[in-house]
Amino acid sequence: MCILGIESSCDETAAAVVDKEMRILSSVIASQVDVHRQYGGVVPELASRMHSEAITPVVEKAVHQAGIAVTDLQGVAATRGPGLVGALLVGFNFAKAFAWARELPLAGVNHLEAHIHSLFLTDCAPDFPFIALVVSGGHTNIYHVSAENRFELMGQTRDDAAGEAFDKVAKMLGLGYPGGPAIEEMANTQNINDIRFPRSLLEKGSFDFSFSGLKSAVARHILENPVKDDADKARVASAFQAAVIDVLCEKLIGAAKFRNCRQIGISGGVSANQTFVAALTGRTAKKNIRVFAPPLSLCGDNAAMVAARGAVMIRDGQTCGLDHDVFSRVLT
Ligand code: KG4
Ligand code: ZN
Numbered sequence: 001m002c003i004l005g006i007e008s009s010c011d012e013t014a015a016a017v018v019d020k021e022m023r024i025l026s027s028v029i030a031s032q033v034d035v036h037r038q039y040g041g042v043v044p045e046l047a048s049r050m051h052s053e054a055i056t057p058v059v060e061k062a063v064h065q066a067g068i069a070v071t072d073l074q075g076v077a078a079t080r081g082p083g084l085v086g087a088l089l090v091g092f093n094f095a096k097a098f099a100w101a102r103e104l105p106l107a108g109v110n111h112l113e114a115h116i117h118s119l120f121l122t123d124c125a126p127d128f129p130f131i132a133l134v135v136s137g138g139h140t141n142i143y144h145v146s147a148e149n150r151f152e153l154m155g156q157t158r159d160d161a162a163g164e165a166f167d168k169v170a171k172m173l174g175l176g177y178p179g180g181p182a183i184e185e186m187a188n189t190q191n192i193n194d195i196r197f198p199r200s201l202l203e204k205g206s207f208d209f210s211f212s213g214l215k216s217a218v219a220r221h222i223l224e225n226p227v228k229d230d231a232d233k234a235r236v237a238s239a240f241q242a243a244v245i246d247v248l249c250e251k252l253i254g255a256a257k258f259r260n261c262r263q264i265g266i267s268g269g270v271s272a273n274q275t276f277v278a279a280l281t282g283r284t285a286k287k288n289i290r291v292f293a294p295p296l297s298l299c300g301d302n303a304a305m306v307a308a309r310g311a312v313m314i315r316d317g318q319t320c321g322l323d324h325d326v327f328s329r330v331l332t
Helices: 033-037 044-066 085-102 111-121 162-172 179-187 212-224 230-258 274-285 304-315
Strands: 002-007 012-018 024-031 073-081 106-110 130-135 140-147 150-156 263-267 290-292
Touching: 002 044, 002 085, 002 304, 012 044, 012 304, 024 044, 033 044, 044 085, 073 085, 073 111, 073 304, 085 106, 106 111, 106 304, 111 130, 111 140, 111 263, 111 304, 130 230, 140 230, 150 230, 162 179, 162 212, 162 230, 179 230, 179 274, 212 230, 230 263, 230 274, 263 274, 274 290
Parallel strands: 002 073, 073 106, 130 263, 263 290
Antiparallel strands: 002 012, 012 024, 130 140, 140 150
16 A cells, blocks of 8 residues: 655645555655745745645655556545644645545544654554654644554643744744754753753643743843853753753653653654753663654654554545645644
């Protein structure tokens, strides 16, 4: 079974083909980051327009690179939400038309579940059950995943997502957009740890997150101690990153203990942060907990993860019709 995946929830237009063994036959990503960088963040209207321009060539390229004919496809999967509505509509409506014209089943994929499925696209995937973290520019969610189709939300951010905090702190430090890679790179240039920002762990036993206090603490620190050079920026970047990583590790290990799980899988843009991966791996090793992370190419938004999630949905008959719409946020 070959599934075509389509992703357009934010600022990447992506298409991929994945086969039934979860092998990636192709994965094409047209990033809009260079355009949005000029504005310091994603401009939704521009994102939709650029998705419209890119979607046809990106899908054609994905099918071509997979070395298959369109008639070899057995299903179409596209991100239905959460994300920017105008952006989602481009990919999802394209997928609807594509599936209808070829009489193929269509899966409307939850972007967060797709991120979790990026963990199944490698030779070394976690077994069920495991604790999953989806940590990106829009979300910081912890799930207990007991089967391919069973995601129980254990906690989420009450304000900013971790990636959003990285982006905002990078802006404060004049490091540009997207902030995550810039902060990590800056933080790696030094090893003086003379600043300590607060870690918000919320109530005991809660697996929720809050990063807005940390963001304000960084803003206050910069106001009181203006950054004069790259060394100052690096000290702030490193202290901020350490605080985020500490909280993520603490909550993940707590969730694993609470559910008696020996495996943690992280996914989403922030899981590309190698300092985080190393810290989590180090802290869990003594506790006999294994950490799984996607390869760098699958940490950020991509369509292979959408195809992987869609393959399971189509297999289980969880398909949708032409009357289904996109959604901007998950209703709880
Ligand atoms: O998953 P993703 O590509 O898109 C969303 O679904 O949001 O995640 C993007 C987020 C951005 O906030 C970006 O700054 C962050 O992931 N990010 C990182 C790193 N690379 C990307 N954050 C920390 N360290 C990184 N190396
Ligand atoms: Zn994402």
